[in-house]
Amino acid sequence: MNDWNYKHLVEFYELFLLKHQLSNFVIIAPLYEGNMKLNAKVGGKIGVTLTEMAPYIKKAYEVFTKINYPKPPLLLHFTPCVLPGYEQQMLGWSAFNTMVVNPLGEKRDLDQTAQAHTTKTDECKKCVYNDRCIGWDASYARYFGTDEIKPILEIPERYDARGPRQERHEGRGGS
Numbered sequence: 001m002n003d004w005n006y007k008h009l010v011e012f013y014e015l016f017l018l019k020h021q022l023s024n025f026v027i028i029a030p031l032y033e034g035n036m037k038l039n040a041k042v043g044g045k046i047g048v049t050l051t052e053m054a055p056y057i058k059k060a061y062e063v064f065t066k067i068n069y070p071k072p073p074l075l076l077h078f079t080p081c082v083l084p085g086y087e088q089q090m091l092g093w094s095a096f097n098t099m100v101v102n103p104l105g106e107k108r109d110l111d112q113t114a115q116a117h118t119t120k121t122d123e124c125k126k127c128v129y130n131d132r133c134i135g136w137d138a139s140y141a142r143y144f145g146t147d148e149i150k151p152i153l154e155i156p157e158r159y160d161a162r163g164p165r166q167e168r169h170e171g172r173g174g175s
C-alpha cells in the first residue's frame with residue numbers, strides 16, 4: 001500500500017477478485033526501510049499513514065463480505081488499534097510465545113527478536129491487547145511518529161460479525 005494506490009483498493013478487488021477470480025490477497029503496509037526509506041529521504045511522498053488507509057481497507061473488505069467470500073485478505077504490518085475488529089485477518093501483530101533452539105542448544109525467543117523492531121507507547125498500557133500485541137513497526141514510527149496509537153478499551157466486534165455469513169448462521173439456527 002502506498003499513496004498512489006490506497007484509494008483504489010475497491011477497484012482493485014472488483015478487477016482481480018470479481019472479474020479475474022484471483023483468490024489470495026495480502027494487504028501489506030510498507031516498512032520504512034530500503035527503497036521506502038530512500039524515497040522518504042529525498043522528500044518522496046509515497047508513504048501513507050495507517051490511519052489514512054484504514055477507511056479504504058474497510059470499504060475493500062465489504063467487497064468480500066458482500067459475496068461471503070471465505071478467504072478475505074490478510075493484513076501485514078497492521079495493529080488492532082488502526083483497524084479494530086480486523087484482528088483475525090492480521091499477521092504478526094501478536095506475540096509468538098515461541099522459543100527457537102538451534103542444534104547447538106542455543107535458544108532464541110522469537111518475541112524478543114520481533115520486539116527489537118517494534119515500538120509501543122504509554123497509551124498501550126491502557127489497551128486490552130497490551131499483553132498480546134508486539135506494537136508498531138519501529139521504522140514506521142520513526143517516519144510517522146506514534147500519535148496514531150490509540151488504546152482499545154474493549155475487545156472489538158469482528159468486522160464481519162453482522163455480515164451475510166452471520167445472518168445465514170442465525171437463519172439456520174432459527175429454523
Ligand code: SF4
Nearest residue numbers: 081124127130133151
Ligand atoms: S497495544 Fe498499543 S499498538 Fe497494540 S493495539 Fe493496543 S494501542 Fe495499538
